[in-house]
Amino acid sequence: MIQDELSKLRLKLIAITLAFSFIPLFSLGLGLYNRFYETYLDKVYESLSNLVENKKVTIDLYLSERVAQLSNLALTESYQDLSKEAYLEHIFGVLQMHSKSFLDLQVIDQNGICTAYVGPYQLKGIDYSREEWFHKVMARGIHVSDVFLGFRKYPHFNIAVSRREGDKTWVLRAAIDSDIFDSLVRSIHLGKTGDAFILASDHVLQTKPRFGHAMFDTLDFPNVPRFSGTRVESLAIEGQTSLYAMTWLNHKDWLLVVKDDPREEMLPIMRARWLLILLLAGGTLLIVGGAVWVAGGTVKALVRAEREKAALDASLTQSSKMAALGKLAAGVAHEVNNPLAIIMEKAGWMRDLLSEEDIKASPNFQEFEDAVSKIEFHVRRAKDVTHRLLGFARRMEPTQEDLDVNLLLDQTRSFLENEASFRGITFISDYQKDLPRIESDASQLQQVFLNIMDNAIDAIDKNGTITVATCHLPDTGEVDIAISDTGKGMTKEAQEKIFDPFFTTKKVGEGTGLGLTISYSIVEKLGGHIHVTSEEGKGTTFHITLPIAP
Amino acid sequence: MGLRVLAVDDEADFIETLVKRFTYRQIPVTAAASGPEALARLDAEPFDVVILDMRMPGMDGLAVLREIKKRHPLVEVIILTGHASVEAGMQGMSLGAYDYVLKPVDFGELLEKAKKAHERKQLNEARSRQA
Numbered sequence: 001m002i003q004d005e006l007s008k009l010r011l012k013l014i015a016i017t018l019a020f021s022f023i024p025l026f027s028l029g030l031g032l033y034n035r036f037y038e039t040y041l042d043k044v045y046e047s048l049s050n051l052v053e054n055k056k057v058t059i060d061l062y063l064s065e066r067v068a069q070l071s072n073l074a075l076t077e078s079y080q081d082l083s084k085e086a087y088l089e090h091i092f093g094v095l096q097m098h099s100k101s102f103l104d105l106q107v108i109d110q111n112g113i114c115t116a117y118v119g120p121y122q123l124k125g126i127d128y129s130r131e132e133w134f135h136k137v138m139a140r141g142i143h144v145s146d147v148f149l150g151f152r153k154y155p156h157f158n159i160a161v162s163r164r165e166g167d168k169t170w171v172l173r174a175a176i177d178s179d180i181f182d183s184l185v186r187s188i189h190l191g192k193t194g195d196a197f198i199l200a201s202d203h204v205l206q207t208k209p210r211f212g213h214a215m216f217d218t219l220d221f222p223n224v225p226r227f228s229g230t231r232v233e234s235l236a237i238e239g240q241t242s243l244y245a246m247t248w249l250n251h252k253d254w255l256l257v258v259k260d261d262p263r264e265e266m267l268p269i270m271r272a273r274w275l276l277i278l279l280l281a282g283g284t285l286l287i288v289g290g291a292v293w294v295a296g297g298t299v300k301a302l303v304r305a306e307r308e309k310a311a312l313d314a315s316l317t318q319s320s321k322m323a324a325l326g327k328l329a330a331g332v333a334h335e336v337n338n339p340l341a342i343i344m345e346k347a348g349w350m351r352d353l354l355s356e357e358d359i360k361a362s363p364n365f366q367e368f369e370d371a372v373s374k375i376e377f378h379v380r381r382a383k384d385v386t387h388r389l390l391g392f393a394r395r396m397e398p399t400q401e402d403l404d405v406n407l408l409l410d411q412t413r414s415f416l417e418n419e420a421s422f423r424g425i426t427f428i429s430d431y432q433k434d435l436p437r438i439e440s441d442a443s444q445l446q447q448v449f450l451n452i453m454d455n456a457i458d459a460i461d462k463n464g465t466i467t468v469a470t471c472h473l474p475d476t477g478e479v480d481i482a483i484s485d486t487g488k489g490m491t492k493e494a495q496e497k498i499f500d501p502f503f504t505t506k507k508v509g510e511g512t513g514l515g516l517t518i519s520y521s522i523v524e525k526l527g528g529h530i531h532v533t534s535e536e537g538k539g540t541t542f543h544i545t546l547p548i549a550p
Numbered sequence: 551m552g553l554r555v556l557a558v559d560d561e562a563d564f565i566e567t568l569v570k571r572f573t574y575r576q577i578p579v580t581a582a583a584s585g586p587e588a589l590a591r592l593d594a595e596p597f598d599v600v601i602l603d604m605r606m607p608g609m610d611g612l613a614v615l616r617e618i619k620k621r622h623p624l625v626e627v628i629i630l631t632g633h634a635s636v637e638a639g640m641q642g643m644s645l646g647a648y649d650y651v652l653k654p655v656d657f658g659e660l661l662e663k664a665k666k667a668h669e670r671k672q673l674n675e676a677r678s679r680q681a
Contacts, residue, residue: 334605337632338561341654345567348657352574383654390652 010299017291025283033276037269044265045232048245052258053230055196056247059184063251066102066159066176067142069095074163074172082107082172083116085124092118095174103156103175108134110169119175121152137162137171144252147178147206147215155179155215157206182207185256193261201253212238224255234262315529318499322520325501333386340382347375388514389501403442405479405546406431409468412449416457423462430469438479438548440526445546448519448530452483452542455515458506459487459540477548478528484541489534498532553668554596555579558588558614559603559630568601571657577664585609589617597625599667601660604631604642612642619646624674626667630655 073082073091081087092105104119112129128134137143137160145158152175160173185196185207198206199221208215220238224231230247237244243265245258263270350372359365406429413427420427456466464486471480490498490505497503499520504513523530528546555572557579559565565581572579580597582588586609588600600618604611615627629642632653639650648667651660 334632337653338564341632342561342564342567344654345564345571345657349567349570349574352571379654387652 006299006303009302010295013295013298014291017294018287021287021291022284025287026280029276029280029283033272036272040266040269044243044260045245048232048243048258048260049230052245052247052256055185055258056230056249056256059181059198059256060250062180062184063144063159063249066099066174067144067161067251069098070159070161070172070174071142074161079107079109079163079165079168079170083109085116085118088116089118101177101180103152103154103177105172105174108160108171108173110138110171123151133158133160134171137173138169146200146204146254147181149216150175178206186210193264195259197257197259198249199255199257201255206254221257226253319524322499322517322524325517326521329389329501333389336382336386340379340386343375344379344383347372347379351376385514388518400439401442402437402439403445404435404437405445405470405481406435408442408445409449409470409481412446412453413468415450416453420457420466423457423460425457425460425463426465428465428467430467432471435470435472435479436548438546440546441522444522444526448522448544449481449483451515451519452544456483456485456487456540459485459489461487473545476545478545479548481544481546482541483544484539486539489536489538489540491536495532495534499530553577553664554598555601555664556582556588556591556597556599557601558582558585558606558611559601560584560606561603572661575661577661585611585614585617588614589621592618592622592625598671599648599664600625600627601664602627602629602647604629604639612645615642615645615647624671624678626671628660628663628667 073095077091082091088105088107092102095102095105104117104121104123106114106119106123107116108128109115112127112131112134114124114126114128117124133143133145141162143158143160145160147155147157149155155178156175157178158173158175160171162169162171181198185198193211195210196207197209199219200206203219203221205213205215205217205219213219222235222237224246226248228248230245232243232245234241235244241262243260243262245260247256248254249256350368353359354365354368354372359368362368409431410429413429417427453466453468460466466486467482467484469482469484472478473480494503494505499516500513501517502513503516520530523544523546526546528544530542530544532540532542534540555577557565557568557572558581559568560583562583565583569579569581580591580595582591584606588602591597592600602611602614602618606614611629611631615629618625618627623646626648627642627646629639629647629650630653631639631650639652642650648670649663651663
């Protein structure tokens with residue numbers, strides 16, 4: 001019952017401790033982690049976004065410079081001048097002085113025929129009138145093509161500008177080495193698996209990415225409508241989730257993409273997560289251990305307090321019980337003694353009368369004589385009981401003498417040795433040699449020892465040992481006397497009643513059930529304590545503790 | 551001079567039987583049922599030994615004993631007690647009683663004590679006469 005409640009209390013204590021420790025620990029840990037995660041993610045996105053923005057500016061600047069160069073040229077020079085190849089060559093030379101990326105330069109008339117060409121290929125006379133770009137440049141004035149291999153078998157793109165001169169429109173077109181993009185794009189400082197590339201509107205790669213694809217491959221990229229600024233998204237492309245920072249170029253419908261491996265970017269977060277898990281696990285272990293320890297300690301202290309209280313209660317109950325019983329016994333003894341005295345006297349008187357001559361002659365004389373004897377005998381028996389009761393209840397001042405407990409025990413033992421050896425019982429002495437002498441009442445103590453040893457002999461009946469041990473208890477300044485037998489022992493119920501008056505396990509007429517009651521009151525009166533421990537079938541031990549000085 | 555006994559007890563049956571048994575043995579004995587009656591008897595005639603019960607209604611044995619010792623210091627008193635108080639017995643002894651006997655008492659023992667008390671009284675009387 002109590003064990004159940006205690007283990008429940010223990011669990012409750014552990015649960016409460018855990019709850020109040022874990023809730024703050026986990027909310028703090030997870031809260032901080034989330035905060036850190038968000039902040040870090042923002043930072044990663046922002047840096048990617050900045051990176052792509054910067055590149056965009058660079059590439060746009062490059063493109064706009066090239067377009068501006070060509071436009072300026074077209075606006076400042078006339079078709080007449082430029083269609084002369086020598087002059088064109090001169091102009092091309094000037095252009096190349098500023099930028100090596102110009103591969104060639106050609107002038108195309110309004111019918112789409114190349115009228116002048118400077119560059120490594122023979123393109124003069126080619127008819128572009130059916131090309132789409134030609135129509136676009138004629139209509140819009142500027143056209144920037146996607147990157148392609150073309151006749152040149154070399155990745156490049158064209159910038160074409162048209163000029164209206166009088167009623168004629170002519171086109172100045174330059175091929176530009178697209179390697180420059182590769183270097184521009186790739187110069188982005190990226191992690192191990194990071195990548196950067198330019199995608200045309202039809203998802204054809206315009207630069208060679210570091211991994212996986214070649215130039216002009218069509219990438220399985222989601223359709224991204226044109227937007228301004230930059231955008232960072234986590235996309236799953238070709239079965240691989242990465243972070244993609246994207247921006248549209250201003251001068252061309254090209255999408256600049258910077259790809260980064262989230263795992264690499266998130267490494268510090270992963271580290272933080274592991275650290276958090278480690279800390280939480282460690283904290284959990286500590287808290288669980290602490291909670292169990294604290295709860296265990298609390299419950300242990302409670303159990304100890306409970307036990308002490310129970311022991312105190314038991315001893316208080318016992319002494320108040322004995323005091324009440326003492327009063328009761330004295331009252332009963334007194335009330336019984338008076339009638340007993342009268343019976344005794346009456347019987348005595350009858351005996352007196354029976355001694356007269358004439359009654360002696362009566363035929364029933366013997367019967368009268370016997371009856372009187374029996375009455376006297378049983379009155380004496382009753383008297384024994386009442387006198388013992390009075391002995392238990394009386395409050396005679398015990399005498400104080402300086403005595404050696406070991407010696408007293410030996411003397412007491414000697415009274416019983418005959419009977420003991422007759423029954424095959426041996427006495428074993430386990431005395432502390434330097435036991436301090438005590439101040440007490442020798443004859444009363446002897447009565448107690450005799451009583452307990454006598455009981456021990458009865459408990460053993462035949463063949464066994466009685467061990468008498470003494471020791472000094474320096475903590476309490478007491479002497480402990482333990483008298484153990486190897487007898488039949490007794491039940492818990494019997495142990496509780498053992499000191500009660502008239503409690504006896506002996507046959508009717510053999511014991512009065514007052515011996516231990518009197519022993520108890522004697523020991524208490526001498527300032528000591530007596531208690532019993534017993535196990536059924538194994539034996540019984542009586543402990544008597546006596547103060548060295550009262 | 552023979553032994554003269556005054557028996558004091560409130561138990562009529564007890565005292566009656568006691569009187570019969572002393573008388574049977576040719577010892578003159580007078581019964582008193584209470585303390586004041588006993589004192590009155592003592593004032594009226596001389597006694598050697600008083601057998602005095604401790605617990606009586608009204609005046610109890612100890613008070614009677616004190617009074618007897620005050621008025622008749624040479625009279626010996628044997629205390630009879632049915633009570634738990636060996637203590638009372640001891641107290642009685644310290645007040646000058648000759649002995650105390652626990653009820654129920656063996657008549658022979660009581661008689662023996664009465665005789666011894668009488669002897670002591672005679673001794674004391676002889677001593678006081680010499681003085």
